[in-house]
Amino acid sequence: MSTTKPRGQYAKGAERREQIVQTATDVFATEGFEGTALKRVAELVGVKEATLFHYFSGKQELLTAVLAERDRRGKELGGAGVGLEALAPVAERNRREPGLTTLYAVASATANDPGHASHGYFQDRYAKLVEELAQDVGRRQEAGAIRTDVGAESLARLVIAAFDGLQLQWLYDKNVDMAAGLRELVDVLLVPPAR
């Protein structure tokens, strides 16, 4: 096995950056965040540690990039925007990637410390998620498809909370069916059938 990268060539910044994020994603997912030495990521990419610091100001910032990239891919799964129909595909993806899901769960809790580099990321993420989902819920309420005795934002918060909470339960018991649970919640939110 000779050198991985072409000799005497420097990668374009954007490509190297992606490569680092991708590699870090894999390693964090399998070894955990704390359990991963940046040296290991650097080796797998085929550069020195210092190169990583050229692209990311620290390990936590690299973590933030990994989380953001996962988020971006999640949005693609959901089709157009963030709506109730996006829940199941994302839950399914998370089920297939337990390592990344754990990484996210741990990060979302630890980044609650304002000193954590991902704090702003999660704060933003939840604010936007609630807002976008609330819009979808609101539209459905106007269309008469969802009960209107609870506000759209409250319902959106509940759905997101259920998503995160079910995921946590699933981490402890892989028999928990996240997608089914979310489906049931959405069913409950639908306008109750006339009788």
Place this chain on the structure above:
Amino acid sequence: MSTTKPRGQYAKGAERREQIVQTATDVFATEGFEGTALKRVAELVGVKEATLFHYFSGKQELLTAVLAERDRRGKELGGAGVGLEALAPVAERNRREPGLTTLYAVASATANDPGHASHGYFQDRYAKLVEELAQDVGRRQEAGAIRTDVGAESLARLVIAAFDGLQLQWLYDKNVDMAAGLRELVDVLLVPPAR
């Protein structure tokens, strides 16, 4: 500042243990788990670090004891057993104790690693919580108070998930009203009034 403990007296094991758990609870809540050196806890209790290791085999085990004790106190808040009516008081308690709530949230995510000392604790906790709450929900279903188109265990899981998830959102945005959100969820689960 002289010694806190009475000179020349040994505490009874159970009391010292409680004292350590209580002190650790306060310090973990304010300084965070990682940020706390056991030496600090020992100093506040007024014993040497070695004494802590006599009662707890390690920092993580002490954490488990802290979490279990918080859980025990939470059950007292809920009145008789674990039911839907216990949700609001516990949420209120958590709101008053953000440090401990963060501690719990972080621990519940990180202890997902089977190597973590609290792994078994959380696994048990969720299993029992679901079981107990499902019983309460089931009773209400039989009494005709709660919709029966979704199983009791599924509903229990959803409520617990919403609890944890809302708590996480609250950690990032203190305007989130956990108790109100849970109340709304419970309302939604009630049998719709005849019309």
Place this chain on the structure above:
DNA sequence: GTCTATATTAAGATAGAC
């Protein structure tokens, strides 16, 4: 070819775990 911005690294300081 020279110049400039960017990519990369060597060497080491610092801090924490054991």
Place this chain on the structure above:
DNA sequence: GTCTATCTTAATATAGAC
């Protein structure tokens, strides 16, 4: 006290523009 991981500094190599 040793070891390991994160991060800094400062110097070198390359690519692309002109």
